[in-house]
Amino acid sequence: MKETKIQLSQAEMELMCNAEIILTKNKVMEKAKLLLEDIQTEMTGYIKQNTALAENHFFQNSPKISRGENYLGLPYLILDYPRKFEQESIAAIRTMFWWGHFFSITLHLTGSARILLQRKIGDHYTVLANSNYYIGINKDPWMHHFEKDNYSRLDQMTEEAFRQQCKEAMHLKIACKIPLHAWETAPDVLWNEWKWLVHNCLG
Numbered sequence: 613m614k615e616t617k618i619q620l621s622q623a624e625m626e627l628m629c630n631a632e633i634i635l636t637k638n639k640v641m642e643k644a645k646l647l648l649e650d651i652q653t654e655m656t657g658y659i660k661q662n663t664a665l666a667e668n669h670f671f672q673n674s675p676k677i678s679r680g681e682n683y684l685g686l687p688y689l690i691l692d693y694p695r696k697f698e699q700e701s702i703a704a705i706r707t708m709f710w711w712g713h714f715f716s717i718t719l720h721l722t723g724s725a726r727i728l729l730q731r732k733i734g735d736h737y738t739v740l741a742n743s744n745y746y747i748g749i750n751k752d753p754w755m756h757h758f759e760k761d762n763y764s765r766l767d768q769m770t771e772e773a774f775r776q777q778c779k780e781a782m783h784l785k786i787a788c789k790i791p792l793h794a795w796e797t798a799p800d801v802l803w804n805e806w807k808w809l810v811h812n813c814l815g
Contacts, residue, residue: 645677649677651707654803673695700723705809720785722783730784737774741771746789749781
């Protein structure tokens with residue numbers, strides 16, 4: 613057999629030979645999943661205790677946690693609740709853990725849900741802009757990174773421009789992010805942001 617032309621760098625060789633790296637990564641992913649499961653439990657309990665929200669058609673589907681290994685090359689977890697994904701309409705709040713980058717929470721609306729709620733969301737420009745929120749500007753609704761070609765900071769755009777984006781966008785995405793080093797406080801922040809979005813944008 614001919615000698616392989618596929619060569620490893622010294623750094624790649626060291627990583628390949630170190631099983632602890634993958635084992636540690638698996639432990640971190642499991643702990644991140646447990647963190648999202650705790651938030652999920654709080655979410656479902658909260659909705660059950662609130663009759664008006666429990667009867668809201670956006671919350672008819674149970675929450676779901678999805679795991680992937682390759683969003684732009686890196687592992688991730690996404691908790692969707694509410695999660696109404698239909699061909700003509702989407703209404704979801706997506707809580708994400710993305711390895712090496714951030715936690716995030718995103719309100720994602722398309723179709724009839726966007727038409728129904730865009731004015732209500734526009735009315736909250738000041739609060740959202742003062743809370744480090746972003747609005748999606750990418751034509752691809754399934755991009756989650758916060759680079760300038762995907763999200764714009766609300767505190768760097770006018771209220772008029774924000775309302776116009778809410779009105780004209782094919783898909784409306786409002787999101788904020790929490791750094792991974794804020795692991796200890798991230799669950800409370802994500803939980804509180806979720807409640808705010810539920811009551812002020814969906815309720």
